[in-house]
Amino acid sequence: MKKIYLDNAATTRVAPEVLEAMKPYFTDKYGNASSLHDFGLEAAEALEESRKTLAGVINAKPEEIVFTSGGSESDNQAIKEIAFSKGPNHHIITSSIEHPAVLKTCEFLEKMGFEVTCLPVNKEGSISLDDLEKSIKDKTILVSIMHANNEIGTIQPVREIGRICREKGVLFHTDAVQSFLKIPIDVKEMNIDLLSASSHKLHGPKGVGLLYVRSGVKINPLIHGGGHESGLRSGTENVAGIVGFARACRLCRIPDNKVKELRDRLIEGVLEIKDCWLNGAKGDKRLPNNANFSFKFIEGEALVLRLNDSGVAASTGSACSTKSLKPSHVLMAMGLSHVEAHGSLRLTLSRYTTKEEIDYILKVLPGVVEDLRKISPLGGK
Amino acid sequence: MAYMYSKRVMELFRHPKGCRKMENPDAVGEAGSFLCGDIMKVYLKIGKKKDGLFIKDISFQSFGCVANISSSSQTVELAKGKTLDEAIKIKNMDIVRKLGSLPSVKIHCSVLAVDALREAIYNYLKGKKLPIPKEVLESHKRVQKELKEVEHMREKVLK
Numbered sequence A: 001m002k003k004i005y006l007d008n009a010a011t012t013r014v015a016p017e018v019l020e021a022m023k024p025y026f027t028d029k030y031g032n033a034s035s036l037h038d039f040g041l042e043a044a045e046a047l048e049e050s051r052k053t054l055a056g057v058i059n060a061k062p063e064e065i066v067f068t069s070g071g072s073e074s075d076n077q078a079i080k081e082i083a084f085s086k087g088p089n090h091h092i093i094t095s096s097i098e099h100p101a102v103l104k105t106c107e108f109l110e111k112m113g114f115e116v117t118c119l120p121v122n123k124e125g126s127i128s129l130d131d132l133e134k135s136i137k138d139k140t141i142l143v144s145i146m147h148a149n150n151e152i153g154t155i156q157p158v159r160e161i162g163r164i165c166r167e168k169g170v171l172f173h174t175d176a177v178q179s180f181l182k183i184p185i186d187v188k189e190m191n192i193d194l195l196s197a198s199s200h201k202l203h204g205p206k207g208v209g210l211l212y213v214r215s216g217v218k219i220n221p222l223i224h225g226g227g228h229e230s231g232l233r234s235g236t237e238n239v240a241g242i243v244g245f246a247r248a249c250r251l252c253r254i255p256d257n258k259v260k261e262l263r264d265r266l267i268e269g270v271l272e273i274k275d276c277w278l279n280g281a282k283g284d285k286r287l288p289n290n291a292n293f294s295f296k297f298i299e300g301e302a303l304v305l306r307l308n309d310s311g312v313a314a315s316t317g318s319a320c321s322t323k324s325l326k327p328s329h330v331l332m333a334m335g336l337s338h339v340e341a342h343g344s345l346r347l348t349l350s351r352y353t354t355k356e357e358i359d360y361i362l363k364v365l366p367g368v369v370e371d372l373r374k375i376s377p378l379g380g381k
Numbered sequence B: 001m002a003y004m005y006s007k008r009v010m011e012l013f014r015h016p017k018g019c020r021k022m023e024n025p026d027a028v029g030e031a032g033s034f035l036c037g038d039i040m041k042v043y044l045k046i047g048k049k050k051d052g053l054f055i056k057d058i059s060f061q062s063f064g065c066v067a068n069i070s071s072s073s074q075t076v077e078l079a080k081g082k083t084l085d086e087a088i089k090i091k092n093m094d095i096v097r098k099l100g101s102l103p104s105v106k107i108h109c110s111v112l113a114v115d116a117l118r119e120a121i122y123n124y125l126k127g128k129k130l131p132i133p134k135e136v137l138e139s140h141k142r143v144q145k146e147l148k149e150v151e152h153m154r155e156k157v158l159k
């Protein structure tokens, strides 16, 4: 059976070109970028080349890029180290739909004596700029609002958030793990002080990411040691991974209209199913590769595993799919009821997704939904 | 998060037994979990034989996950043909044992299945004005309390 991967918000396939670019750094150019000999120089050169590439795509300077182990680490460093550099009894603002890497970090800081405000979102999943402005006070040191949401793909008004933060003299961090190279980012124009990105969401390897830190922003390392990455992140650099990350970036196209067209075809087709709707925003306020639906009367884990049996890989925000048995905090924050979140299905595309694959899922999905509705006591009929 | 479901659980999930709405049942039982929001319904047809009343036919409907569907299906298999006295004695761990295993966070699905079955038996006995055993009364009280908590969610989806 053909396998169709529509869970690209979770992670992506490494592009063949990326794998090729990485290979020499395992086999021949395996030096430690801190070493003085040719092996070391080779690695250091590759590292700095990659840094330039990554800085270029967000209009940053190379020295503003810190390589990390991924999005979670970048989020942790940005928030914790800004907080700790100012000390407790300061105030941090975030949103209720952030990734756990941000939310749990903020919860942790709350326990450490910081005050945290979690901004609500409307039913499309957007924060209100008014709320933000009103929440900023003298003690506020940092605003951390994600660029685009991983579950529903809603894009926040980052440019306006950046402007407000700059005006009020508050640092602005954005988790751009999902939006990076899917929609344009210009850290200068958008007044972004700190930004997190991760390689494995854009056909690069797992375990590599970056933290952009605007020059002039004082931040400490999360990981102490030999003083790599200008002292901001110790540990022998993952050269192969970083080279792969940079290669993956050069392969991305913004905007990728093909992905968007296929996504719109998918949404249109799925919405023909009865008693189902799209969660999140429409049009330009949504990531081009994201679709998220709720189906009445059925449960998401059963839906995902039935789809898996049909060869389609998808994901859900259902309570039953989590260890905590809590439904997706994102869908709940948007005002969905427990039951509505129960029947949610996320389908996320990549540039490898084909029209045939979309047509295939449009063919099998109605049957799977109907099957599960037949056995549901709420089944409508 | 991915669970490792046992082979038996996946088999029953893919091909659930007795998973349908029953026409003209003698009794219906419903249970819901406010832990996860799952809801389950059990339908019974009751017959009479020498040693008493027995479950002639049983079916279920489930608004729930993989564990929920397979637990219901396993309960149907275990309860069919049993006398009411025997059926009342089915414990959730009997279901889990038959399923091979359930992830620990999914054990409550087996509880829900047994609860729905007991509710159906409760409703039957009550309708016929027959004596209701203590354990059935006890689970009835608990189930009604839980159902109240999931009721508001249900109304929302049904409207």
Ligand SMILES: Cc1ncc(COP(=O)(O)O)c(C=O)c1O
Binding pocket: A009, A010, A069, A070, A071, A072, A073, A075, A099, A101, A146, A148, A149, A150, A175, A177, A178, A198, A199, A200, A207, A208, A209
């Ligand atoms: C929005 C967002 N932030 C952070 C992360 C964490 O990134 P990583 O897996 O690289 O640690 C993810 C990925 O799951 C994400 O989607």
